[in-house]
Amino acid sequence: MMKIHRTRVLAVALSAASLFGCGGGGSSTSLAGLGSGAAGSTGSAGSAGGESLVTVAGTGSPTDTAALPVKTAAPPPATPVEAFTKQSLTGYVNPFVGTADATKPASDPVPAGARGGTFPGATTPFGMVQWTPMTPSNGGTDHPVGYIYKEKTIIGFPLTQMSGSGCDGNEGELPVMPTFDTASVGPGAQENFDHKDEEASPGYYKVTLKDGVTTELTATSRTGFGRFTYPAQSALDSTRKTPYLVIDATRTNTIASTTGAIQLEGKDGLSGSTVGGNFCGARTYKLYFYAKFDREITATIKGGKANVSFATGSKPAVMMKIGLSYVSSDNARKNLEKESPGWSFDTVRTAASDAWNDRLNAIQTRGGTQTERRKFYTALYHALLSPNINSDVTGDYIGFDQAVHQVQDGRTQYVNFSNWDIYRSLMPLTGMLFPREASDMMQSLVNDADQCGAIPRWAPVNSDQGIMPGDSGVPTVAGAYAFGATNFDAKKALGYMTLVGNKADLRCTGSGLRDDANRMGDYLTRGYAAKDNGWWAGSLTFEFATADFATSQMAKALGDTTNHRLFLSRSANWKNQFNTDRKQLLPRFRDGSWMFDPTANADMVEGNAEQYTWMSAYDARGLIGLVGGNAAVVTRLDAFFQDLNAGMNKPNFYVGNEPSFATPWLYNWTGTPWRTQKVVRDVINTVFFDDAGGLPGNDDLGAVSSWYVWAAMGLYPEIQSVGGLTIGSPVFDQVVIRWADGAKKLTLDASGAGTNAPYIQSLKLDGQAIDMPWVWLADLKKESTLGFALGTGESQWGKDSAARMPSFGLDGFDSLDAALSNRGIGVDGQATDRSLEGYTFDMGGWSYSAKALAAAGATPGGTVSFNGIDFTWPDGKAGLDNMVVQGQTLSFAKPQAAGTLALLGSATVASTAPTGKLTVTYTDGTSQGFDLRFDDWTLGGGGGKVGAYNKVALTTDHRVDKSGKADTTKAFVFYWDAGLDKQRMVKSVTLPFQTDNGAVMHVFAMTLK
Structure with missing residues (x-):
């Protein structure tokens, strides 16, 4: 989409075909290897493979192509899907979605849940570098800090950022800022930009500040590339302004003062480190950098802050490349030399865009409105921002034991696992589309467990903060495995899963007991975590039971009959908190008595009793039976969906937070699948948008966005850790999912699809009629077609299928x-x-x-x-x-x-x-x-x-x-x-x-x- 105006454009050394397992720049490029990743090697000059690596080559001299940056063009018109033909999809992505308060807000959102918490900066799929503008926090009232659309001040461009996380400490390290007044840089800065002067697209961000400086950012996996264009020298001379670039290692997004160090590297470079992290109170870590400029620099360095000045007369566009590493500045240098050796900003930008386009082409669509396509591909983009690469091109990474480790040959180590959020829909999506990368992610969690003693629950960089209830790392691993990410040490993973499910006082990272020993101790000995344990205890039983179910399914897949049966039985523990009088999941005390009026987000985490009642999707038939049968459930769900983004307190659906994700599809287990089709389409049409307020809650590293991707395709991984999908209805006339082997695909043909046509009239799998809203993933992994006939009126399709829908209760024993x-x-x-x-x-x-x-x-x-x-x-x-x-x-x-x-x-x-x-x-x-x-x-x-x-x-x-x-x-x-x-x-x-x-x-x- 970007026009190159000079002939000195440098070739991309490694095309997208070799980097991402699929074609490079042309619209007809083969996708034969999509998702297979890079076959890298380890060693001093090697690269750990299976990642979204962008490597570009240049002349080795600091000469820019000086392309004229343009606003993102309007998305191209929809074109028919052709087999193995790449579409141009990045134009449908709006990185600003989720940066403002929700257009359809929840009445009482979870903490930090008023907006999506996303960022518009430059990054690559799963990239270590996520280089983005940072704004103030509205006087300290908006958290976590990052980029907030209503602000009109940029206080720096940090090299890292978590997308949509709910806590302060969401990275934001090493803010860089162009300026003429170094004293004005930082949290006290005045208004300095307008949204009309900024733009963003996958892999690229640009803004022109009111002082006339234009900042452009792009990235490879481990490096950032900035182009800072200052006013002409004549204008600077007349105003006696000196151009600076301030690099600050003494503050992050949410740490006002931290330890940092910077030093000169020759005449044109800097290196150093900063102490970041502290996510939700987790321990800190050290992040290293190595930066090179395209000219000689003068730097005034004091206390970890560098004011860098340079001559701009002949070349007003100052370029800086910067490599990151969590191991050392020397490794940051190696990352930079390997991934970004040249000086063509536009070549790096093009490679980053191509990387995103290749990933987005894993799912191709035809039909739908332009708005629907923008919402869909923006959601898919957000779903591929995390987890993040953590190992260097040498294969080095810092483990949970704070020692330097070497990743296994051909693998990449990842961090930032928001497991409580991502196990429900994001990891199944990643596992299905990109099994190689997802396998490396799961191996990363196994490596973490080797170093800290347990699969982490909520893991920012190199630590387990342990926030959120339960053992959510367990269903993360099992869900990815069930959806195709099987190339990791699954046997060892199962060993850790059975460990975490059988021990009351298991520790990871030394940061304290997992939920406290009494909580897990209660769960083991009583079959429920008693409310006597205090904060959030009312929702622990469901989370522990979900982990048990995940373990049972992993054990079954690996032939471990004993643990399959043992943990499947324990997964029924959720029923110990089902109150038969209220017909609701309620907190319970050790003496067996009940708490009938639990407080949202105190007794039950980020939700209320009605929202939690519907979460036992893996035993849907058991839940429906306890509630009173299909008719009773339908009546109650109809009331539940009177509000589609209710927030924590109201007894209604809350799509902006994970506990409610699976509930719309429960109708499929009651013989009324047309109600699922209607509710899901209503959520898509009325709660998600393609503007800055387009997300209904904080994205939690892509979790909410992944829900939208599934919903728009008309499929959902309803039963955690089971390789199957329940069915809604596609938004598009056609959806083509390319399997990672590059040779096969799943086609969803939806005759009659339309914004107001959600109802399935009939459905066929490879020409054979099916009459229930469920398909097994194994039946789709060949060259398959699901043929939908959709309409505007309710249909009775699937009404007799409730008893045949999969449900994993304890009702099938013959002895x-x-x-x-x-x-x-x-x-x-x-x-x-x-x-x-x-x-x-x-x-x-x-x-x-x-x-x-x-x-x-x-x-x-x-x-x-x-x-x-x-x-x-x-x-x-x-x-x-x-x-x-x-x-x-x-x-x-x-x-x-x-x-x-x-x-x-x-x-x-x-x-x-x-x-x-x-x-x-x-x-x-x-x-x-x-x-x-x-x-x-x-x-x-x-x-x-x-x-x-x-x-x-x-x-x-x-x-x-x-x-x-x-x-x-x-x-x-x-x-x-x-x-x-x-x-x-x-x-x-x-x-x-x-x-x-x-x-x-x-x-x-x-x-x-």
Whole structure:
């Protein structure tokens, strides 16, 4: 789009085809390798591969091409999609979207959620360098600081920036500022620009300040290139002005005063460092730089601030290249020399634009309005800003242990994982479109865990701040894996996932306990994180359960049956906080009592009870059943969607924040998919815009934007960590998704698509009609076509599909053996796996002793007889030997008549015996309900008595802890029975899904007689 006016333009040394796995500049360039990344090497001159690397070559002399910068042109008209033909898409991207308060604001947004928090500066996909203007914070009232559209003062151009993060400390290091008055630079600066004098496009930013200086910025992955054009020398002479470039290593976006150092490098360079970070209170880090100018400089350096002056007479356009590194200034120099060796600003700008165009071409669209295309490609652009490259071209990077590490050959290390935000929709999108880069991102998290002991939860640069509840790094990894990012050490990742899910006091980075040991301890031992733990505790259970589900799916994919079953069972723990009277997810105390009026963003993080109620998408059928069935859910969801961007307090949908992301698609599980189609289209049409206020909340490193990308395509990764997509309706006549192998694509043909035509009339996959709103990703990864017929009127398409939609509850077992979900029998003198308390009976560190049980008459696979009934004791071959009672339904392959239902089991953390409702269902459709009760397995350490509802079936003289050490506490197994109607045939038994007092019940054996 940029016109080059001189013939001395230098060639791009590595074309976009070699850098990004797809074609370079021409409109007909092949996309055969899109997403495959660069095949770099490590070493002193090498490059870690799999990244968005931009490398350009020049003459080696400081001569600019002096191209005339122009405003971004109007987007080109939509053209028919042709196979493997690159479109020109960067013109549809508006980097200013999200920099102003939302056009459709939430009434009470999350902190920092009034605007998107994006930036218009220059960067490349996933780039380390994100060089952008920085404005004041409106007198300190707007946070986090960055670029705020309503401001009219630029106080510097920092080299780094997080996009849409919610905390101060969002990078913003090393602000650079052209000026004639060095004393005026900084937070106290006066108004100095107007929006009519600035422009931005992918990889490029330009502004002309009121003093006449024009700043242009572009970037490679690890370097920035600035062109600062000062007024003509004659004008400077007449006003006696001296042109300066101020480089300040003593402040960042939100750190008013920090440690910095700058030194001269010959006659035309500078190097130095600054201390940045402190994101949400995380530890700081050191960022190094190495800068070169296209002329000799004079620098006055004092206290980490350099006032650089230079002669501009013959060349008023001063150029500066700057490399960054988190390892050393020498590495910053190597990054600069490798990625930007020449002096053609326009060549670098073109390469950056091409890099973005290649990435955007991973999804091609036809049809739709110009506004819809701008919204779509701007959202895709924002979704590809993070995570960010952190390793240098040498392969060096600073690890979580603060030591220098070498990335594996051919890989890139990444940072800035906003996991709580990105696991829901962004990482599945990245994994699907760019599996090589996403695999490196997941390997980065595994490397982090190697250095700090756990997969980080919310990881800015080289640390885990641990903000936001739960273990969100776990579903981040599992979601990326499920959507195609499998080229990393998944087995080791699973080891860390099972570690984090079984240990109460796991630490990462030494920055404190993950949520505090009591919170995870509660979750393990009670099946929910009690509200007694204070701030945000009411939403911890859902987040922990989501991590458990992710672990179960990763374990299943890797053939680990034991952990698949164990963690799938724990993923049902969300039901322990479902209040059956209110039919709502509510905080709960340790004694089993409820908090009926939780405070938004205090008792439940960044949301309220109604918003959290709908978050258990992986067990949608279980949730719908508890709420009261399809009709009840539809009525309630209809009310929920009366407001589409409600904020934290109102009991309505809040698209500007992640907890509500999946809710619009729940209609698909109720037999009313047309309601999903309507609601999603209403959100697209009325909440997202293509102007500065176009995002409904802070983008959280691309999370909100990724939601829009999915929604506009008519697909969504509804079930975290599962490789499948639920279906809405595409905005465009055609969407073509190019798979990373470059040889295949998914085409979404949408006949009748239009702004007001969201309703599916029929749907075909490769010509075969499908009648439910779900497709498995594996069925799309070949050369596939989803053919939509859309219309303006509601259709009954999919109305009979609710029962066939995937749901991962605990309702599909044909025997108790298949439902075993806990390790409860330890071996004297032998530690559990890694001595983890989650692999013990009470999940607090104690188990029955296998030796003591054998002495009492219970051996693996043997028969235990009591009260005239024979029970089969679990054989433990699957690594599990009892079932934690969580609402499992056990269906009998051959129904049978019986007069007695008998169970062997016990309870844990039970000061008094818990009660839960057990239901027996007969083949004639009738049912009986019973109060299942079990006493505590140690009778409170020996001080309790057996209730009338139980009998002691087994008594052991000791138990063992997680290390295999025995104590003298007696442990019991109790007998419970219920009388049945012998005249009817038993079809199934459904166990209680929660208990009245919050204690946990376990079952070892069950018999019908």
